[in-house]
Amino acid sequence: MRAPKKLSPIIKIAKYTLADEVQHKSFTVIFIMCALFVLFTRGCYRGNVLVNGHWLDAEAVAWKVSKMTFHIIATGTMFVTALLSMRVLKQDRDEGMLSCILSKPIDRWQYVMGKILGLWVLSVLFMLILHCIIFLIVLMNTGAIIPEYLIASFLCSFNLLFVILTVLLLSLLMPDIAAFLCLMGIGIISFLAEGIYAIAHSQLMQGMTQQSYSYPDAGPARWTIAYYFWPKLSGTQQWASSLIGNEAFHGFGPVHPLVNILFYCLILGSFLFWKFRNTDF
Amino acid sequence: MIELRAVTKQYAFLKAVDNVSLSVKQGEYCALLGPNGAGKTTIVKMLLNLTWPTSGTLMVNGLSSSNASCRNAVGYLAENHCIPPHLSGWRYLLRCAKLLGLHRHDAIDQCRKVVELIGMQGREHTKVHTYSRGMIQRFGLGSTLLGNPKLLILDEPTSGLDPIGIREIRQILESLKHRGMTILLNSHLLSEVEKICDTAAIINCGKLLLKDSISAIVRKGETLEDVFVRLVKG
Numbered sequence: 001m002r003a004p005k006k007l008s009p010i011i012k013i014a015k016y017t018l019a020d021e022v023q024h025k026s027f028t029v030i031f032i033m034c035a036l037f038v039l040f041t042r043g044c045y046r047g048n049v050l051v052n053g054h055w056l057d058a059e060a061v062a063w064k065v066s067k068m069t070f071h072i073i074a075t076g077t078m079f080v081t082a083l084l085s086m087r088v089l090k091q092d093r094d095e096g097m098l099s100c101i102l103s104k105p106i107d108r109w110q111y112v113m114g115k116i117l118g119l120w121v122l123s124v125l126f127m128l129i130l131h132c133i134i135f136l137i138v139l140m141n142t143g144a145i146i147p148e149y150l151i152a153s154f155l156c157s158f159n160l161l162f163v164i165l166t167v168l169l170l171s172l173l174m175p176d177i178a179a180f181l182c183l184m185g186i187g188i189i190s191f192l193a194e195g196i197y198a199i200a201h202s203q204l205m206q207g208m209t210q211q212s213y214s215y216p217d218a219g220p221a222r223w224t225i226a227y228y229f230w231p232k233l234s235g236t237q238q239w240a241s242s243l244i245g246n247e248a249f250h251g252f253g254p255v256h257p258l259v260n261i262l263f264y265c266l267i268l269g270s271f272l273f274w275k276f277r278n279t280d281f
Numbered sequence: 282m283i284e285l286r287a288v289t290k291q292y293a294f295l296k297a298v299d300n301v302s303l304s305v306k307q308g309e310y311c312a313l314l315g316p317n318g319a320g321k322t323t324i325v326k327m328l329l330n331l332t333w334p335t336s337g338t339l340m341v342n343g344l345s346s347s348n349a350s351c352r353n354a355v356g357y358l359a360e361n362h363c364i365p366p367h368l369s370g371w372r373y374l375l376r377c378a379k380l381l382g383l384h385r386h387d388a389i390d391q392c393r394k395v396v397e398l399i400g401m402q403g404r405e406h407t408k409v410h411t412y413s414r415g416m417i418q419r420f421g422l423g424s425t426l427l428g429n430p431k432l433l434i435l436d437e438p439t440s441g442l443d444p445i446g447i448r449e450i451r452q453i454l455e456s457l458k459h460r461g462m463t464i465l466l467n468s469h470l471l472s473e474v475e476k477i478c479d480t481a482a483i484i485n486c487g488k489l490l491l492k493d494s495i496s497a498i499v500r501k502g503e504t505l506e507d508v509f510v511r512l513v514k515g
Contacts, residue, residue, distance in 0.1 A: 005382075012379055023367045096363030100424070103329045103357035103434075104380050105349045280332040 009106045013114025018122050020091075021084055030080055031126065034073075038133045041069050045141035062142045066149065067241055069134050074156045074237050075191075077127040081160050082183045085119055085167035086176040098281060112168075112276050116269075119164045124157045148243045155240035158261050159233050163187075165268040172275050186231055193227050194234035231264050232257035282307045282432055282463045283328065288337035290323050290487075297323040298334070299487035305465055305480075307431070310458065312474040312495075313467045314505075315484035316513055321467045322360060324484075325436050328465075329357055342432065356425030360436040360467075362418060366410040370401060370420040373409065374427065381428040388427075395423040399453065415446035422453060433457070436467045451477055475505040485513050 021027055044065040045058070092098040092115075101111055131153040138144055163183060170179030199205055235257030283305040290298040298320040305311045313321045326332040327339055330346050344351035364373045374395060378388035396405045399419040409417065418438065425433055438454075439447045447470065454464065454477050468474050474481065475495060482492040490512050491498065498508050 008382065009380065016376060020365065020367070094363070095365040096359060096421075097365060099329075099331060099357070099359045100377065101380060102331055103352060103355065103359075104377075105352045105382070106380065107349045281326070 006110070009110045010114045010117060013101065013106075013111055014118035014121065016097075017088065017115055017118025021088075021119070021122055027084070030083075034076060034080075034126075034130055035133065038069065038073065038130050039137075041065060041134070042137045042141070045137055059142050059144060062138055062144065063244075066134055066138055066146065067244055070131065070149065070152065070241050070244065071237060073127060073130045073134070074153075074159070074240075075187075077123055077130070077156075078159055078163050078187060078233065079184075080126060081119070081123040081163045082167050082180050084123065085164045086171055086180040088115055088119065089168060089171055090176055093281070102281065108277050109273055112273055116161075116164055116168070116272075119168075120157070120161055123160045123164070124154075127156065127160065128153055146244060152240035152243045155243070155258065156237055158258060158265065159236050161265050162231060162233065162261050162268070165265055165272055169268055169272040169275060172272070172279060187233055190231055190233040190235075193230055194232075194238065197227060228255060229260075232260040236261050282309070282342065283311075283465060284338075284340040285324070286338045286340075288324070288327065288334045288339060290320070290327060290332070291335040296487050298327070300337070301484070301487070301489045302337075303482055303489060303492055305463060307463050308461050309480055310454075310464045310466065310478040311492075312478040312481040313465060313484065314471065314474065314481055314509060319484045320487040321484055322436055323487075325357075325434055325465070325467055328434060329355070354428070354431040356427070356430040356433045358421050358425045358433070358435045358438050360440060362421035364409045364412075364417055364420060367408065369406050369408055370412065370416070370423075371396070371405040373420060374405075374424055377424040378427045383428060391427050391429075395426050398426065398456070399423040400449065414441040415443065415449075418442055418446065418450065419453075422450060426457075431461075431463060433462060433464045434467075435464065437469065438466070439468065439470055439473060447473060471504070471506045471509055475499070481505065483509060483512050 045062050050056070089098070092101075098111075102108065128150070131149060135146060135149050138146060138149075166183050166186065167179050170182050173179075174182075232255075239257050283303070285301055285303045288298055288301045289296065301320075301324065303324075313324065315321050323332065327334050328341055328346050329352065330349075333347070339346040341351040342354060364370070368376070371392065374392040375388055378391055379385075383391065396402055399422060401416065401419055401423070404412075404416065409420075412420070418441070422435070422438060425435070435454075439450050442450065451473055454466075457464070464478075466474065466478055478495060480492065480494050481498060483490045495505060499505055500508075
């Protein structure tokens with residue numbers, strides 16, 4: 001079956017983007033290192049663990065380790081995706097592919113769409129393969145099948161889309177490395193803010209503050225409002241991981257983290273298309 | 282084939298192209314001449330919608346240059362043409378053919394013909410980073426010939442080439458004349474232009490100074506270079 005006329009160049013550009021990125025030695029090295037790291041964790045699934053004189057259930061340990069590695073892989077992939085995305089447009093410009101593609105009967109939106117799609121597919125595959133390794137290790141060592149693990153991985157792919165759109169847009173406005181650092185800043189603040197929010201809303205902290213002071217209800221503080229509107233990279237990841245083992249998810253703020261991320265993707269995507277359409281090459 | 286009507290391109294403090302009107306008919310080999318910074322590349326980029334005019338209209342194949350369909354039958358060779366170093370010349374050509382919407386069999390067939398035309402048989406499967414500048418330029422020119430274009434826009438196709446390379450490129454361009462192709466050639470090599478092109482448009486400081494057939498521009502005892510220097514230096 002042939003792809004529709006408008007879709008065909010997008011798929012081709014996506015395919016070439018994927019192929020070009022995989023060709024890079026640095027990509028292969030990063031991927032092998034990540035896969036080795038994940039494979040090393042298989043030792044954690046073997047044998048029982050003694051804590052405070054009590055033997056822990058091997059399955060319980062496996063769940064904990066799986067969740068931890070889930071977070072490490074999801075966060076690590078965001079980092080790798082940012083690295084891949086930051087040089088994509090510049091590389092195409094330097095290697096002459098940008099003018100080569102745009103001088104053909106291909107619209108600019110098709111080019112951008114192809115680039116986004118290629119990077120997204122690549123980074124999702126990167127993360128999914130690593131998560132699949134964990135999935136198989138758990139299956140082989142404990143016999144447990146965790147389908148939620150792969151669903152959670154899929155949900156984290158929206159974080160990767162956010163990363164791609166942000167870095168591509170910023171790389172049109174500033175040097176590549178600055179775009180990468182900005183994204184890192186957004187990510188670090190997101191993770192720190194979620195941590196602080198979780199601590200502030202923990203039972204222990206609530207009890208401590210109630211004992212010490214009793215403030216009149218003056219509405220949400222400014223930082224709380226800023227926190228609600230900040231891109232919820234960590235929130236989406238937490239929510240996705242809560243699906244593993246069907247744990248309760250205590251929502252962070254009035255907006256669901258996934259809705260927050262999708263909203264940002266929409267806004268950033270629109271800006272990216274607009275900016276690229278109005279850029280001289 | 283190409284029509285520019287009162288085209289102006291204004292950058293922040295610079296008028297790169299100033300009210301240029303120009304037309305190139307089908308089958309015409311037209312040279313776009315001018316000193317560095319005259320606005321030649323800006324005109325070429327506007328024709329390909331890589332940049333936009335501040336005012337005026339540009340038509341390619343009877344369609345506005347902003348319409349992607351007008352580039353259906355256009356081949357473009359950029360100044361200092363590059364090819365991703367990890368690709369082979371063949372892969373690059375195949376990629377270009379597929380981006381033009383050619384089906385696999387047609388793409389392979391056309392790539393074979395092009396490799397033969399540019400005289401790169403036997404070297405097409407080696408990686409681009411092993412190629413010389415002239416070989417890259419030949420593959421670049423080859424990529425513009427895919428999809429049987431009616432119009433070629435060549436921005437400095439001989440830049441960085443040795444005399445033999447220049448001659449080979451010229452021979453390829455001359456061989457295309459029989460196919461009824463239109464060429465807009467942006468070059469500094471006036472002696473080559475004189476041999477290949479039918480008409481020339483001379484631009485300086487964004488303004489079109491003259492557009493006529495080369496035989497009409499060059500008087501007896503003069504070369505195109507003499508005319509160029511006379512016009513540009515005022």
